[in-house]
Amino acid sequence: MEFTDIIGNEKNKELLKSILKQQKLSHSYMFIGKEGIGKFLFANKWAKMILCQTKEELECNKCKSCIQFDSNNHPDFYVINQDETIKIEQIRNLQTKILEKPIISNKKVYIINNADTMTKEAQNCLLKTLEEPPEYVVIILIGANENIFLNTIRSRCTKISFEPLKENELIKILKEKFDIYLEPEYLIKVAQGSVKTALSIAQKKDLYKSVQDVFENTDKYTLLDVLNKLQVLYKNKENIQEILDYIEYIFLNKAQKETKYLSKIEEIEKTKKNIISNSNYDMQIDYLLFKIWEENAF
Ligand SMILES: [Zn+2]
The missing domain is CATH 3.40.50.300 (P-loop containing nucleotide triphosphate hydrolases)
Incomplete structure (x- = not known):
């Protein structure tokens, strides 16, 4: 009421x-x-x-x-x-x-x-x-x-x-109205205060899981593994800004322990801008994955 x-x-x-x-x-x-x-x-x-x-x-x-x-x-x-x-x-x-x-x-x-x-x-x-x-x-x-x-x-x-919802408000709405809980905790940040975005993320749970798996374990995978496992990125152009936000959060999280990961965040930011300015999409993703993989592998 x-x-x-x-x-x-x-x-x-x-x-x-x-x-x-x-x-x-x-x-x-x-x-x-x-x-x-x-x-x-x-x-x-x-x-x-x-x-x-x-x-x-x-x-x-x-x-x-x-x-x-x-x-x-x-x-x-x-x-x-x-x-x-x-x-x-x-x-x-x-x-x-x-x-x-x-x-x-x-x-x-x-x-x-x-x-x-x-x-x-x-x-x-x-x-x-x-x-x-x-x-x-x-x-x-x-x-x-x-x-x-x-x-x-x-x-x-x-x-x-109207302001975007605060993180705790968004969590509450997802839980009470939709019975949804986003994991890991920082995935909620990608929604940037929007229930609509949060629900679309929840629907693509598997995609976010594979992204998390790859980027948290880049050193265990060959470049070919990375490209294969992340085929979904090439097919999700319409959600790519959110997905890149998420990858950025993964590295922000890692950078708290090891500062070498900060350079990845710059690469991701660059890719975001290039995609907005309509550069060849597949090539941008190729390049980003290569950059992230390369610096991790050596
Ligand atoms: Zn009345």
């Missing part, structure tokens, strides 16, 4: 509650922060509070609004939540609905998740609503990249920034 079931971003819990308590709700908000840190959960919970019919509590769980909301059947609540680009037709559709007065509550709440995937046309179309919203409307745009929004949209929204 009142955000207690959401972990992390404590300051925003207070901020959002105080907006309602002081009746300072405006028409449009922008929830900004990296993916997988709870922005959508916050928006949903807040929407429920905004729509609740009880004046004394933010979220009574007893009124018609709260009950309909919990059964995913609230006529004054509308969500666009998809991974693909949000197109102008969807915004037009939303605008038609916005004109209808609320049915249960005295407000209507619209959440647009991944709003930073809106096309320019979609943004321009939405702008009309942001410029002249019906008095009962609250729109929450959620996105990772604020700069993708048109200035005209940004200037009309109240921005709420």
Whole structure:
């Protein structure tokens, strides 16, 4: 209740509650922060509070609004939540609905998740609503990249920034909500405060295990062994930055005992940059593995 079931971003819990308590709700908000840190959960919970019919509590769980909301059947609540680009037709559709007065509550709440995937046309179309919203409307745009929004949209929204989750918060969420525990301990750092990244790491547990095995035992393997065992790296271009982060943590860990491993970290950093700047991917991986193997072997 009142955000207690959401972990992390404590300051925003207070901020959002105080907006309602002081009746300072405006028409449009922008929830900004990296993916997988709870922005959508916050928006949903807040929407429920905004729509609740009880004046004394933010979220009574007893009124018609709260009950309909919990059964995913609230006529004054509308969500666009998809991974693909949000197109102008969807915004037009939303605008038609916005004109209808609320049915249960005295407000209507619209959440647009991944709003930073809106096309320019979609943004321009939405702008009309942001410029002249019906008095009962609250729109929450959620996105990772604020700069993708048109200035005209940004200037009309109240921005709420979300921080990546702290390590202990992330561990707690993984354990309590997903029954997942990442090993070794420092693997959690690779997730950089994002549940989404942590879950993708958990799914690729075997990959991270083989990476750990190879890099912790490079001196036992021939170069050919290393290349064979790490074929997965060549096939995981889309996750390579995370995997390289992990390799870096392995060496940071080793460097605490032997400083000679510090040079490996430089090599890994170089590879990360080269991959971003689109150098030949396979060649970059070849070179990195060779570098790491070579310095270990001699
Ligand atoms: Zn209620």
